[in-house]
Amino acid sequence: MKVKTSNASKGDIAISSLYNVIDPEIGLNIVDLGLVYQIDFNEEDKEIFVTMTLTTQFCPMGDAIVSSTKQAMQQSFPEDKIQVNLTFDPPWDTSMISEEGNKFLNY
Amino acid sequence: MFIAGSNSPIKNTSYKVVLPFYGYAALSFLVATILMLMDTSAFTQHYFNPHTLAITHTMALGWGTMIILGASHQLFPVLIEGKLHSNLLAYLSFIFAAVGIPLLIYSFYEFDLGLVAQAGATLINLAVISYITNLWLSMSHTKKQNVHAVFAFTSVLWLFLTTGLGLLLIWNFTSHTLSNDSLHYLSLHTHLGIVGWFLLMIIGVGSRLIPMFLISKYDNKKRLWWIYILINTGLIIFLFLFLLSSQSKLYFIPITLISIGVILFGNHIYQSFVKRIRKKVDEQVRISMLSVAFIVIPIIILVAIIALLTTINSMQLTLLYGFTIFFGWITAIILGMTFKTLPFIVWNKVYHNIAGLGKTPNPKDLFLNSVFIVCGVSYLMGFVIFGYGIIKENILMLNIGAVLLLITAVSYNFNVFRVLFHKAKLK
Numbered sequence: 001m002k003v004k005t006s007n008a009s010k011g012d013i014a015i016s017s018l019y020n021v022i023d024p025e026i027g028l029n030i031v032d033l034g035l036v037y038q039i040d041f042n043e044e045d046k047e048i049f050v051t052m053t054l055t056t057q058f059c060p061m062g063d064a065i066v067s068s069t070k071q072a073m074q075q076s077f078p079e080d081k082i083q084v085n086l087t088f089d090p091p092w093d094t095s096m097i098s099e100e101g102n103k104f105l106n107y
Numbered sequence: 108m109f110i111a112g113s114n115s116p117i118k119n120t121s122y123k124v125v126l127p128f129y130g131y132a133a134l135s136f137l138v139a140t141i142l143m144l145m146d147t148s149a150f151t152q153h154y155f156n157p158h159t160l161a162i163t164h165t166m167a168l169g170w171g172t173m174i175i176l177g178a179s180h181q182l183f184p185v186l187i188e189g190k191l192h193s194n195l196l197a198y199l200s201f202i203f204a205a206v207g208i209p210l211l212i213y214s215f216y217e218f219d220l221g222l223v224a225q226a227g228a229t230l231i232n233l234a235v236i237s238y239i240t241n242l243w244l245s246m247s248h249t250k251k252q253n254v255h256a257v258f259a260f261t262s263v264l265w266l267f268l269t270t271g272l273g274l275l276l277i278w279n280f281t282s283h284t285l286s287n288d289s290l291h292y293l294s295l296h297t298h299l300g301i302v303g304w305f306l307l308m309i310i311g312v313g314s315r316l317i318p319m320f321l322i323s324k325y326d327n328k329k330r331l332w333w334i335y336i337l338i339n340t341g342l343i344i345f346l347f348l349f350l351l352s353s354q355s356k357l358y359f360i361p362i363t364l365i366s367i368g369v370i371l372f373g374n375h376i377y378q379s380f381v382k383r384i385r386k387k388v389d390e391q392v393r394i395s396m397l398s399v400a401f402i403v404i405p406i407i408i409l410v411a412i413i414a415l416l417t418t419i420n421s422m423q424l425t426l427l428y429g430f431t432i433f434f435g436w437i438t439a440i441i442l443g444m445t446f447k448t449l450p451f452i453v454w455n456k457v458y459h460n461i462a463g464l465g466k467t468p469n470p471k472d473l474f475l476n477s478v479f480i481v482c483g484v485s486y487l488m489g490f491v492i493f494g495y496g497i498i499k500e501n502i503l504m505l506n507i508g509a510v511l512l513l514i515t516a517v518s519y520n521f522n523v524f525r526v527l528f529h530k531a532k533l534k
Contacts, residue, residue, distance in 0.1 A: 024454065024469050026322070026385070056319070057188055061451065063459040094324050094384050105322060105385045 003031065004038040010077075014039045014048070017076040021068045024061050028104050030069065034096025037087065047081045048073060053092045062086075120181050120190075122456040124197040126527060128177020129449050131205055132441075133523040135169025140509065140516040142216075143493075147505035150497050154426050155290055161216035166433040167300060168208045168231065172266070174441050175308055176200060176238060178448055179259060182312055183242055186256040189249030196241035203234035211277075220280040228274040235270050239263050254331045258311025261339065265303025272296045295349045301432055302342050302365060306402070309440055310334060310372050313399070317376055320392050320447055321383035330375055337368035358413055362406070369402050390476065391446045394483055398439030405431045427497045434490055434512065442486060442519060446474055450526050457531050465533035473529050474522040482518035485511045 005011025021030045030036055030052065038051040050069060054062050066084050073082045097105070142162045143150075149158040184191050191197065207230025214224030242260055273296055276289040285292065314331055341364030348357050376399045380388075388396075408428040412421045450470035458467045493508025495501070 024467075025320075025451065027469070056185065061455060064455060067459060067461075094322060097322075097384065102384065105387075 003036050005041070006039070007041040007043075010041050011039055013076050014050075014073060017072045018050075018069065021065065021072050023055070023065065026055075026105075028097075028101050030065065032098040032101030032104065034092060034098065034101070035065070036069075041080075045081075046079060047083060048077055050082065050084045051087055052084060053087055053090075055092050057088050057091075120184055120197070121194055122452050124191075124194050124201075125177050125181045125452055126449075127201050127205075128173050128180070129445070129523060130527055131201075132170050132174035132177065133520045135165055135173060135208070136438075137513075137516040137520050139165040139170060140513040144506070144509040144513055147496070147502060147509050150426055150430075150493075150505055151500040151502070153422060154429065155293065157216055157218035159426075160218075161212050163429060163433060164208075164215055165212050166437075168204070169212070171305060171433065171437045171441065173204060173208070174445065175305075176204065176234075178444070179308070179312070180241075181448065181452060182316075183245060183256070183259055186253065186259060186311075186315060187246055187249045189245055192241050192244035192248065196237045196244075200234045200237040200241065203230045203237060207231040207234060220277055224277050224280075225274075228270070228277045232267075232270050232274050235263075235267050239267055254328050254335065255311050255315045258307050258314075258331075258335055261335070262304050262307035262311060265299055265307065265342070269296060269300035269304055272299065295346070297429075298345060299342070302338065302345075305432075305437055306365075306369075307335075307338060309398075309437075310338070310368075313395070313440065313444075314372065314375055316444065316447070317392065317395060317399075318379035318383075320385075321379055321388065322385040323379040323383040325375075325379045325382040327375060327378070330371055334368045334371050334375070337364045337371070341365040341368065355413055359410075362409060362413070366406050369406065373399050373402070389471070390479060390483060391443045393443070395440050395443030395447070398436045398443065401431070401436035401439050404435055423498055423500065427494055430494060430497055434493070438486070438490075442482060442515075445519075445523065446471075446479060446526075449523065450474060453526050453529050457529060461531065461533060468532055473526045475525065478518045478522050482515050482522070485514040485518065489515055 003011070003015055005014065015031055015036070018031050018036055019029045022028065023030060023033055023035075026033065033055070035054065036050065036052045038049075040049040040051070041047075042049070050073060052066075052069065054065065059065070066086065069084050070082050073080075139162055142158065142165060146158045149156055149162070152159075180191060180197050207227045210223050210227030211231065212227075214220055214227060242263055246256065246260060272292065275285065276292055276296060279285045279289045279292075310331075318325060341361040344364070345358065345361035348354075348361065376396060380396065405428050408424055408431060412424045412428060415421055415424070450473040453473060454467075454470040461467070489508050489511030491508075492504055492511060496504030496506075496508050
Protein backbone atom coordinates (compact mmCIF):
# COMPACT_ATOMS: atom_id res chain seq x y z
CA MET A 1 0.00 0.00 0.00
CA LYS A 2 1.42 3.38 -0.99
CA VAL A 3 1.83 5.94 1.80
CA LYS A 4 0.06 9.26 1.06
CA THR A 5 2.03 12.41 1.88
CA SER A 6 1.23 16.10 1.67
CA ASN A 7 4.81 17.02 0.72
CA ALA A 8 6.61 14.72 -1.72
CA SER A 9 10.24 15.52 -0.84
CA LYS A 10 9.70 15.57 2.94
CA GLY A 11 7.48 12.53 2.57
CA ASP A 12 10.36 10.57 1.04
CA ILE A 13 12.61 11.48 3.98
CA ALA A 14 9.88 10.48 6.45
CA ILE A 15 9.24 7.15 4.74
CA SER A 16 12.98 6.41 4.65
CA SER A 17 13.15 6.94 8.42
CA LEU A 18 10.08 4.75 9.00
CA TYR A 19 11.77 1.88 7.15
CA ASN A 20 13.88 1.62 10.32
CA VAL A 21 10.88 0.87 12.52
CA ILE A 22 10.54 -2.88 12.68
CA ASP A 23 7.54 -4.87 13.95
CA PRO A 24 9.26 -6.95 16.67
CA GLU A 25 7.16 -10.08 16.07
CA ILE A 26 7.21 -10.18 12.30
CA GLY A 27 10.66 -8.68 11.77
CA LEU A 28 9.43 -6.48 8.90
CA ASN A 29 9.45 -2.68 8.77
CA ILE A 30 6.13 -0.88 9.28
CA VAL A 31 6.13 0.70 5.79
CA ASP A 32 6.38 -2.60 3.92
CA LEU A 33 3.96 -4.13 6.40
CA GLY A 34 1.42 -1.52 5.28
CA LEU A 35 0.88 0.02 8.71
CA VAL A 36 1.60 3.61 7.64
CA TYR A 37 -1.36 5.18 5.84
CA GLN A 38 -0.59 8.88 5.56
CA ILE A 39 1.94 11.55 6.55
CA ASP A 40 0.81 15.19 6.70
CA PHE A 41 3.15 18.13 7.11
CA ASN A 42 1.87 21.34 8.68
CA GLU A 43 4.56 23.78 7.52
CA GLU A 44 3.24 26.75 9.49
CA ASP A 45 3.06 25.12 12.91
CA LYS A 46 5.96 22.76 12.17
CA GLU A 47 3.90 19.71 12.97
CA ILE A 48 3.93 16.29 11.33
CA PHE A 49 0.99 13.92 11.60
CA VAL A 50 1.59 10.23 10.94
CA THR A 51 -1.63 8.30 10.42
CA MET A 52 -1.03 4.62 10.90
CA THR A 53 -2.58 1.40 12.10
CA LEU A 54 -1.57 -1.81 13.87
CA THR A 55 -2.10 -5.38 12.72
CA THR A 56 -4.73 -5.65 15.48
CA GLN A 57 -6.26 -2.99 17.71
CA PHE A 58 -4.94 -4.74 20.79
CA CYS A 59 -1.51 -5.49 19.40
CA PRO A 60 0.66 -6.12 22.47
CA MET A 61 3.49 -4.36 20.66
CA GLY A 62 1.33 -1.29 19.93
CA ASP A 63 2.93 1.07 22.46
CA ALA A 64 6.41 0.12 21.35
CA ILE A 65 5.65 0.54 17.63
CA VAL A 66 4.08 3.98 18.18
CA SER A 67 7.00 5.02 20.39
CA SER A 68 9.55 3.81 17.79
CA THR A 69 7.67 5.64 15.02
CA LYS A 70 7.84 8.93 16.96
CA GLN A 71 11.53 8.43 17.72
CA ALA A 72 12.39 7.63 14.10
CA MET A 73 10.48 10.67 12.79
CA GLN A 74 11.98 12.94 15.43
CA GLN A 75 15.47 11.97 14.35
CA SER A 76 14.72 13.00 10.75
CA PHE A 77 12.74 16.12 11.69
CA PRO A 78 14.26 17.36 14.98
CA GLU A 79 12.61 20.81 14.70
CA ASP A 80 9.08 19.49 14.21
CA LYS A 81 6.45 18.22 16.60
CA ILE A 82 5.51 14.64 15.75
CA GLN A 83 1.97 13.34 16.25
CA VAL A 84 1.07 9.72 15.63
CA ASN A 85 -2.63 9.07 15.05
CA LEU A 86 -3.74 5.47 15.22
CA THR A 87 -6.69 4.46 13.12
CA PHE A 88 -8.43 1.15 12.59
CA ASP A 89 -10.61 2.36 9.75
CA PRO A 90 -9.76 0.80 7.39
CA PRO A 91 -8.40 -2.10 9.45
CA TRP A 92 -5.10 -3.64 8.41
CA ASP A 93 -5.19 -6.79 6.33
CA THR A 94 -2.61 -8.87 4.50
CA SER A 95 -3.35 -7.19 1.14
CA MET A 96 -1.67 -4.05 2.53
CA ILE A 97 1.74 -5.72 2.69
CA SER A 98 4.00 -4.36 -0.08
CA GLU A 99 5.62 -6.51 -2.74
CA GLU A 100 8.94 -6.16 -0.91
CA GLY A 101 7.23 -7.19 2.31
CA ASN A 102 5.73 -10.25 0.67
CA LYS A 103 9.16 -11.18 -0.69
CA PHE A 104 10.64 -10.86 2.81
CA LEU A 105 7.91 -13.02 4.37
CA ASN A 106 8.19 -15.60 1.61
CA TYR A 107 11.92 -15.95 2.13
CA MET B 108 -9.92 8.44 3.42
CA PHE B 109 -8.83 7.42 6.86
CA ILE B 110 -10.83 7.92 9.99
CA ALA B 111 -8.73 9.70 12.60
CA GLY B 112 -8.17 7.69 15.74
CA SER B 113 -6.43 8.08 19.05
CA ASN B 114 -2.73 8.70 19.39
CA SER B 115 -2.02 5.74 21.61
CA PRO B 116 -3.02 2.10 21.37
CA ILE B 117 -5.71 0.80 23.71
CA LYS B 118 -4.02 -0.35 26.89
CA ASN B 119 -3.37 -4.06 27.29
CA THR B 120 -3.93 -5.92 30.55
CA SER B 121 -1.16 -5.12 33.03
CA TYR B 122 1.75 -7.53 32.93
CA LYS B 123 1.58 -7.66 36.74
CA VAL B 124 -1.70 -9.55 36.43
CA VAL B 125 -0.51 -12.02 33.83
CA LEU B 126 3.07 -12.96 34.70
CA PRO B 127 2.43 -14.71 38.07
CA PHE B 128 0.20 -17.23 36.29
CA TYR B 129 3.02 -18.12 33.87
CA GLY B 130 5.55 -18.60 36.67
CA TYR B 131 3.13 -20.69 38.73
CA ALA B 132 2.20 -22.89 35.77
CA ALA B 133 5.85 -23.52 34.90
CA LEU B 134 6.62 -24.62 38.46
CA SER B 135 3.51 -26.84 38.49
CA PHE B 136 4.71 -28.60 35.34
CA LEU B 137 8.04 -29.22 37.06
CA VAL B 138 6.29 -30.56 40.18
CA ALA B 139 4.09 -32.87 38.07
CA THR B 140 7.09 -34.40 36.30
CA ILE B 141 8.94 -34.84 39.62
CA LEU B 142 5.87 -36.59 41.12
CA MET B 143 5.77 -38.85 38.06
CA LEU B 144 9.42 -39.79 38.36
CA MET B 145 9.02 -40.44 42.10
CA ASP B 146 6.35 -43.07 41.45
CA THR B 147 6.18 -44.35 37.88
CA SER B 148 4.65 -47.59 39.19
CA ALA B 149 1.42 -45.63 39.76
CA PHE B 150 0.98 -45.84 35.99
CA THR B 151 0.78 -49.63 36.13
CA GLN B 152 -2.11 -49.56 38.63
CA HIS B 153 -5.75 -48.49 38.53
CA TYR B 154 -6.13 -44.85 37.45
CA PHE B 155 -8.03 -44.00 40.62
CA ASN B 156 -5.06 -43.98 42.97
CA PRO B 157 -3.73 -41.13 45.12
CA HIS B 158 -0.54 -40.42 43.19
CA THR B 159 -2.18 -40.52 39.76
CA LEU B 160 -4.95 -38.21 41.01
CA ALA B 161 -2.33 -35.81 42.42
CA ILE B 162 -0.34 -35.78 39.16
CA THR B 163 -3.48 -35.38 37.03
CA HIS B 164 -4.70 -32.41 39.07
CA THR B 165 -1.24 -30.82 39.08
CA MET B 166 -1.30 -31.02 35.29
CA ALA B 167 -4.95 -30.00 34.84
CA LEU B 168 -5.08 -27.20 37.40
CA GLY B 169 -1.54 -26.08 38.21
CA TRP B 170 -0.22 -26.36 34.66
CA GLY B 171 -3.01 -26.21 32.07
CA THR B 172 -5.59 -24.11 33.87
CA MET B 173 -3.19 -21.63 35.46
CA ILE B 174 -1.41 -20.82 32.21
CA ILE B 175 -4.70 -20.50 30.33
CA LEU B 176 -6.08 -18.23 33.06
CA GLY B 177 -2.96 -16.06 32.79
CA ALA B 178 -2.82 -15.94 29.02
CA SER B 179 -6.56 -15.37 28.69
CA HIS B 180 -6.45 -12.33 30.97
CA GLN B 181 -4.16 -10.92 28.27
CA LEU B 182 -5.90 -12.42 25.23
CA PHE B 183 -9.58 -12.11 26.15
CA PRO B 184 -9.52 -8.30 25.77
CA VAL B 185 -7.97 -8.86 22.32
CA LEU B 186 -10.79 -11.24 21.41
CA ILE B 187 -13.58 -8.90 22.55
CA GLU B 188 -11.71 -5.74 21.46
CA GLY B 189 -12.27 -4.23 24.87
CA LYS B 190 -10.50 -3.87 28.20
CA LEU B 191 -10.23 -6.32 31.07
CA HIS B 192 -12.80 -5.12 33.62
CA SER B 193 -10.78 -5.52 36.81
CA ASN B 194 -7.17 -6.20 37.72
CA LEU B 195 -8.29 -6.83 41.31
CA LEU B 196 -10.53 -9.74 40.26
CA ALA B 197 -7.62 -11.13 38.23
CA TYR B 198 -5.32 -10.94 41.28
CA LEU B 199 -8.00 -12.59 43.42
CA SER B 200 -8.38 -15.33 40.86
CA PHE B 201 -4.64 -15.97 41.01
CA ILE B 202 -4.42 -15.90 44.81
CA PHE B 203 -7.40 -18.22 45.35
CA ALA B 204 -6.13 -20.72 42.78
CA ALA B 205 -2.48 -20.47 43.88
CA VAL B 206 -3.44 -21.39 47.47
CA GLY B 207 -6.23 -23.83 46.63
CA ILE B 208 -4.40 -25.99 44.08
CA PRO B 209 -1.54 -27.21 46.37
CA LEU B 210 -4.03 -27.94 49.17
CA LEU B 211 -6.06 -30.12 46.83
CA ILE B 212 -3.01 -31.86 45.34
CA TYR B 213 -1.52 -32.56 48.77
CA SER B 214 -4.86 -34.05 49.87
CA PHE B 215 -4.97 -36.31 46.83
CA TYR B 216 -1.37 -37.37 47.29
CA GLU B 217 -2.01 -38.31 50.94
CA PHE B 218 -5.55 -39.40 50.07
CA ASP B 219 -6.95 -37.43 52.98
CA LEU B 220 -10.05 -35.85 51.48
CA GLY B 221 -11.21 -34.02 54.57
CA LEU B 222 -11.08 -30.35 55.50
CA VAL B 223 -7.87 -29.50 53.64
CA ALA B 224 -9.20 -30.93 50.37
CA GLN B 225 -12.54 -29.16 50.88
CA ALA B 226 -10.75 -25.87 51.54
CA GLY B 227 -8.59 -26.37 48.43
CA ALA B 228 -11.56 -27.16 46.18
CA THR B 229 -13.55 -24.23 47.60
CA LEU B 230 -10.69 -21.81 46.92
CA ILE B 231 -10.36 -23.13 43.35
CA ASN B 232 -14.08 -22.46 42.83
CA LEU B 233 -13.67 -18.94 44.21
CA ALA B 234 -10.85 -18.42 41.70
CA VAL B 235 -13.12 -19.55 38.87
CA ILE B 236 -15.99 -17.33 40.09
CA SER B 237 -13.63 -14.30 40.17
CA TYR B 238 -12.46 -15.17 36.67
CA ILE B 239 -15.97 -15.63 35.22
CA THR B 240 -17.18 -12.39 36.83
CA ASN B 241 -14.23 -10.52 35.37
CA LEU B 242 -14.76 -11.89 31.86
CA TRP B 243 -18.51 -11.35 32.01
CA LEU B 244 -18.11 -7.70 33.10
CA SER B 245 -15.40 -7.20 30.45
CA MET B 246 -17.74 -8.56 27.77
CA SER B 247 -20.65 -6.41 28.97
CA HIS B 248 -18.62 -3.24 28.28
CA THR B 249 -18.03 -4.05 24.63
CA LYS B 250 -20.44 -4.46 21.74
CA LYS B 251 -18.00 -6.46 19.63
CA GLN B 252 -18.59 -10.15 20.25
CA ASN B 253 -17.09 -12.73 17.95
CA VAL B 254 -16.81 -16.46 17.66
CA HIS B 255 -13.43 -16.61 19.43
CA ALA B 256 -14.75 -14.74 22.46
CA VAL B 257 -17.88 -16.91 22.57
CA PHE B 258 -15.69 -20.04 22.51
CA ALA B 259 -13.59 -18.67 25.35
CA PHE B 260 -16.51 -17.57 27.52
CA THR B 261 -18.45 -20.83 27.01
CA SER B 262 -15.34 -22.78 27.97
CA VAL B 263 -15.19 -20.84 31.23
CA LEU B 264 -18.80 -21.81 32.01
CA TRP B 265 -17.84 -25.46 31.49
CA LEU B 266 -14.83 -24.90 33.75
CA PHE B 267 -17.16 -23.67 36.48
CA LEU B 268 -19.36 -26.73 36.06
CA THR B 269 -16.22 -28.93 36.24
CA THR B 270 -14.78 -27.35 39.39
CA GLY B 271 -18.25 -27.13 40.96
CA LEU B 272 -18.76 -30.85 40.41
CA GLY B 273 -15.20 -31.44 41.66
CA LEU B 274 -16.08 -29.70 44.92
CA LEU B 275 -19.23 -31.82 45.24
CA LEU B 276 -17.19 -34.97 44.67
CA ILE B 277 -14.76 -33.98 47.42
CA TRP B 278 -17.66 -33.40 49.83
CA ASN B 279 -19.18 -36.69 48.71
CA PHE B 280 -16.11 -38.60 49.91
CA THR B 281 -16.90 -37.74 53.51
CA SER B 282 -20.59 -36.80 53.65
CA HIS B 283 -22.10 -38.97 50.85
CA THR B 284 -24.33 -36.22 49.51
CA LEU B 285 -24.62 -37.72 45.99
CA SER B 286 -26.58 -40.84 45.07
CA ASN B 287 -23.42 -42.69 43.94
CA ASP B 288 -19.83 -42.73 45.12
CA SER B 289 -17.42 -40.12 43.76
CA LEU B 290 -15.65 -42.60 41.47
CA HIS B 291 -18.91 -42.98 39.52
CA TYR B 292 -18.89 -39.27 38.58
CA LEU B 293 -15.19 -39.13 37.74
CA SER B 294 -15.77 -39.60 34.00
CA LEU B 295 -18.31 -36.75 33.93
CA HIS B 296 -16.03 -34.43 35.91
CA THR B 297 -13.06 -35.29 33.68
CA HIS B 298 -14.80 -34.82 30.33
CA LEU B 299 -16.55 -31.59 31.24
CA GLY B 300 -13.08 -30.27 32.01
CA ILE B 301 -11.22 -31.76 29.07
CA VAL B 302 -13.75 -31.02 26.32
CA GLY B 303 -15.69 -28.12 27.81
CA TRP B 304 -12.80 -26.18 29.30
CA PHE B 305 -9.56 -27.16 27.57
CA LEU B 306 -10.77 -28.10 24.10
CA LEU B 307 -13.17 -25.18 23.63
CA MET B 308 -10.69 -22.65 25.02
CA ILE B 309 -7.80 -24.00 22.94
CA ILE B 310 -9.91 -23.97 19.77
CA GLY B 311 -11.26 -20.48 20.50
CA VAL B 312 -7.87 -18.95 21.15
CA GLY B 313 -5.84 -21.19 18.79
CA SER B 314 -8.09 -20.40 15.83
CA ARG B 315 -7.27 -16.72 16.39
CA LEU B 316 -3.60 -16.92 17.31
CA ILE B 317 -2.17 -19.59 15.01
CA PRO B 318 -3.42 -17.92 11.76
CA MET B 319 -2.26 -14.57 13.18
CA PHE B 320 1.28 -15.84 13.79
CA LEU B 321 1.32 -17.44 10.32
CA ILE B 322 0.00 -14.17 8.80
CA SER B 323 -2.58 -16.25 7.00
CA LYS B 324 -5.19 -15.01 4.55
CA TYR B 325 -7.52 -17.82 5.60
CA ASP B 326 -10.56 -16.90 7.65
CA ASN B 327 -13.72 -18.98 7.99
CA LYS B 328 -15.95 -17.83 10.85
CA LYS B 329 -18.86 -19.98 9.63
CA ARG B 330 -16.78 -23.11 10.08
CA LEU B 331 -15.75 -22.02 13.56
CA TRP B 332 -19.43 -21.58 14.51
CA TRP B 333 -20.09 -25.11 13.25
CA ILE B 334 -17.24 -26.43 15.38
CA TYR B 335 -18.70 -24.57 18.35
CA ILE B 336 -22.16 -26.08 17.81
CA LEU B 337 -20.83 -29.62 17.25
CA ILE B 338 -18.64 -29.70 20.35
CA ASN B 339 -21.17 -28.13 22.69
CA THR B 340 -24.00 -30.32 21.40
CA GLY B 341 -21.77 -33.37 21.83
CA LEU B 342 -20.93 -32.37 25.37
CA ILE B 343 -24.56 -31.69 26.33
CA ILE B 344 -25.62 -35.08 24.89
CA PHE B 345 -22.77 -36.70 26.84
CA LEU B 346 -24.02 -35.02 30.02
CA PHE B 347 -27.57 -36.33 29.53
CA LEU B 348 -26.39 -39.81 28.55
CA PHE B 349 -24.25 -39.97 31.66
CA LEU B 350 -27.11 -38.98 33.93
CA LEU B 351 -29.94 -40.88 32.19
CA SER B 352 -28.57 -43.87 30.27
CA SER B 353 -26.35 -46.86 30.93
CA GLN B 354 -25.93 -47.78 27.24
CA SER B 355 -22.20 -47.36 26.63
CA LYS B 356 -22.63 -47.68 22.84
CA LEU B 357 -24.70 -44.47 22.80
CA TYR B 358 -21.55 -42.58 23.77
CA PHE B 359 -20.50 -42.87 20.14
CA ILE B 360 -23.01 -40.08 19.39
CA PRO B 361 -21.22 -37.36 21.39
CA ILE B 362 -17.82 -38.80 20.45
CA THR B 363 -18.75 -38.56 16.75
CA LEU B 364 -20.01 -34.97 17.07
CA ILE B 365 -16.92 -33.86 19.03
CA SER B 366 -14.61 -35.73 16.64
CA ILE B 367 -16.14 -33.97 13.62
CA GLY B 368 -15.60 -30.67 15.43
CA VAL B 369 -11.96 -31.56 16.10
CA ILE B 370 -11.38 -32.63 12.47
CA LEU B 371 -12.91 -29.38 11.21
CA PHE B 372 -10.64 -27.46 13.57
CA GLY B 373 -7.63 -29.43 12.31
CA ASN B 374 -8.63 -28.54 8.76
CA HIS B 375 -9.07 -24.89 9.76
CA ILE B 376 -5.48 -24.81 11.04
CA TYR B 377 -4.23 -26.69 7.96
CA GLN B 378 -5.95 -24.20 5.62
CA SER B 379 -4.43 -21.34 7.62
CA PHE B 380 -1.03 -22.97 7.17
CA VAL B 381 -1.49 -23.48 3.41
CA LYS B 382 -2.70 -19.91 2.87
CA ARG B 383 -0.06 -18.26 5.03
CA ILE B 384 2.00 -15.33 3.79
CA ARG B 385 4.86 -15.92 6.21
CA LYS B 386 6.57 -18.99 4.76
CA LYS B 387 9.08 -19.56 7.54
CA VAL B 388 7.32 -21.17 10.49
CA ASP B 389 9.18 -21.02 13.79
CA GLU B 390 9.52 -23.93 16.22
CA GLN B 391 6.97 -22.46 18.64
CA VAL B 392 4.21 -22.37 16.01
CA ARG B 393 5.27 -25.78 14.69
CA ILE B 394 4.83 -27.46 18.08
CA SER B 395 1.49 -25.65 18.54
CA MET B 396 0.31 -27.02 15.19
CA LEU B 397 1.55 -30.48 16.17
CA SER B 398 -0.63 -30.25 19.28
CA VAL B 399 -3.69 -29.91 17.04
CA ALA B 400 -2.82 -33.25 15.44
CA PHE B 401 -2.26 -34.68 18.93
CA ILE B 402 -5.97 -34.10 19.78
CA VAL B 403 -6.83 -37.07 17.56
CA ILE B 404 -4.78 -39.53 19.66
CA PRO B 405 -7.00 -39.53 22.79
CA ILE B 406 -10.13 -39.69 20.61
CA ILE B 407 -8.86 -42.89 18.95
CA ILE B 408 -7.99 -44.33 22.36
CA LEU B 409 -11.42 -43.40 23.72
CA VAL B 410 -13.17 -45.16 20.84
CA ALA B 411 -10.98 -48.21 21.51
CA ILE B 412 -11.86 -48.13 25.22
CA ILE B 413 -15.61 -48.11 24.51
CA ALA B 414 -15.35 -50.69 21.71
CA LEU B 415 -13.26 -53.03 23.85
CA LEU B 416 -15.06 -52.34 27.13
CA THR B 417 -16.62 -55.78 27.39
CA THR B 418 -13.75 -57.75 25.89
CA ILE B 419 -10.54 -56.68 27.62
CA ASN B 420 -9.39 -54.88 30.72
CA SER B 421 -9.09 -51.33 29.43
CA MET B 422 -7.31 -49.94 32.50
CA GLN B 423 -4.02 -49.29 30.68
CA LEU B 424 -5.89 -47.73 27.76
CA THR B 425 -7.68 -45.43 30.19
CA LEU B 426 -4.37 -44.37 31.73
CA LEU B 427 -2.94 -43.80 28.25
CA TYR B 428 -6.04 -41.80 27.34
CA GLY B 429 -5.51 -39.42 30.27
CA PHE B 430 -1.78 -39.22 29.62
CA THR B 431 -2.22 -38.31 25.93
CA ILE B 432 -4.59 -35.52 26.92
CA PHE B 433 -2.63 -33.84 29.71
CA PHE B 434 0.89 -34.62 28.49
CA GLY B 435 -0.21 -34.65 24.82
CA TRP B 436 -2.12 -31.85 23.17
CA ILE B 437 -2.58 -29.66 26.23
CA THR B 438 1.13 -29.69 27.06
CA ALA B 439 2.22 -29.38 23.42
CA ILE B 440 0.20 -26.26 22.74
CA ILE B 441 1.32 -24.68 26.01
CA LEU B 442 5.00 -25.42 25.26
CA GLY B 443 4.61 -23.69 21.89
CA MET B 444 2.31 -20.80 22.75
CA THR B 445 4.17 -19.82 25.94
CA PHE B 446 7.04 -18.55 23.82
CA LYS B 447 4.73 -16.76 21.39
CA THR B 448 3.03 -14.82 24.20
CA LEU B 449 5.25 -14.50 27.30
CA PRO B 450 8.29 -12.88 25.59
CA PHE B 451 6.00 -10.24 24.04
CA ILE B 452 4.37 -9.40 27.36
CA VAL B 453 7.79 -9.06 29.03
CA TRP B 454 9.31 -7.23 26.05
CA ASN B 455 6.49 -4.70 26.18
CA LYS B 456 6.94 -4.28 29.93
CA VAL B 457 10.70 -3.68 29.60
CA TYR B 458 11.00 -1.82 26.29
CA HIS B 459 7.76 -0.05 25.38
CA ASN B 460 8.98 3.30 26.76
CA ILE B 461 12.49 3.06 25.37
CA ALA B 462 11.87 1.43 21.97
CA GLY B 463 13.42 3.61 19.29
CA LEU B 464 16.15 4.99 21.59
CA GLY B 465 18.54 2.25 20.54
CA LYS B 466 18.65 -1.27 19.20
CA THR B 467 16.55 -3.53 21.38
CA PRO B 468 16.57 -7.33 21.34
CA ASN B 469 13.60 -8.98 19.61
CA PRO B 470 11.07 -10.70 21.86
CA LYS B 471 12.28 -14.08 20.59
CA ASP B 472 15.79 -13.19 21.83
CA LEU B 473 14.53 -13.16 25.43
CA PHE B 474 14.68 -16.96 25.59
CA LEU B 475 17.27 -19.41 24.30
CA ASN B 476 16.04 -21.21 21.21
CA SER B 477 18.63 -23.97 21.74
CA VAL B 478 17.04 -24.72 25.15
CA PHE B 479 13.61 -24.59 23.53
CA ILE B 480 14.75 -27.25 21.05
CA VAL B 481 16.02 -29.43 23.94
CA CYS B 482 12.61 -28.93 25.55
CA GLY B 483 10.77 -29.90 22.35
CA VAL B 484 12.89 -32.96 21.53
CA SER B 485 12.90 -34.33 25.10
CA TYR B 486 9.15 -33.75 25.21
CA LEU B 487 8.40 -35.70 22.04
CA MET B 488 10.72 -38.56 23.08
CA GLY B 489 9.38 -38.58 26.63
CA PHE B 490 5.78 -38.54 25.44
CA VAL B 491 6.25 -41.53 23.13
CA ILE B 492 8.40 -43.59 25.55
CA PHE B 493 6.19 -42.95 28.59
CA GLY B 494 3.06 -43.76 26.56
CA TYR B 495 4.69 -47.01 25.42
CA GLY B 496 5.60 -47.76 29.05
CA ILE B 497 1.96 -47.34 30.12
CA ILE B 498 0.67 -49.76 27.48
CA LYS B 499 3.39 -52.35 28.17
CA GLU B 500 3.35 -51.73 31.96
CA ASN B 501 7.11 -51.49 31.65
CA ILE B 502 8.76 -49.69 34.57
CA LEU B 503 12.05 -49.14 32.72
CA MET B 504 10.27 -47.37 29.84
CA LEU B 505 8.17 -45.39 32.31
CA ASN B 506 11.33 -44.28 34.14
CA ILE B 507 13.11 -43.26 30.92
CA GLY B 508 10.01 -41.42 29.74
CA ALA B 509 9.64 -39.68 33.11
CA VAL B 510 13.30 -38.53 33.07
CA LEU B 511 12.83 -37.11 29.55
CA LEU B 512 9.66 -35.29 30.62
CA LEU B 513 11.52 -33.93 33.64
CA ILE B 514 14.21 -32.59 31.26
CA THR B 515 11.36 -30.98 29.28
CA ALA B 516 10.03 -29.31 32.42
CA VAL B 517 13.49 -28.14 33.57
CA SER B 518 14.36 -26.64 30.17
CA TYR B 519 10.91 -25.06 29.93
CA ASN B 520 11.31 -23.51 33.39
CA PHE B 521 14.80 -22.28 32.50
CA ASN B 522 13.44 -20.36 29.53
CA VAL B 523 10.31 -19.11 31.29
CA PHE B 524 12.26 -17.68 34.24
CA ARG B 525 14.92 -16.31 31.91
CA VAL B 526 12.17 -14.33 30.17
CA LEU B 527 10.41 -13.33 33.41
CA PHE B 528 13.63 -11.88 34.89
CA HIS B 529 14.82 -10.16 31.70
CA LYS B 530 16.34 -6.71 32.23
CA ALA B 531 16.58 -3.97 29.59
CA LYS B 532 19.53 -4.24 27.19
CA LEU B 533 19.96 -1.37 24.73
CA LYS B 534 22.78 -1.32 22.17
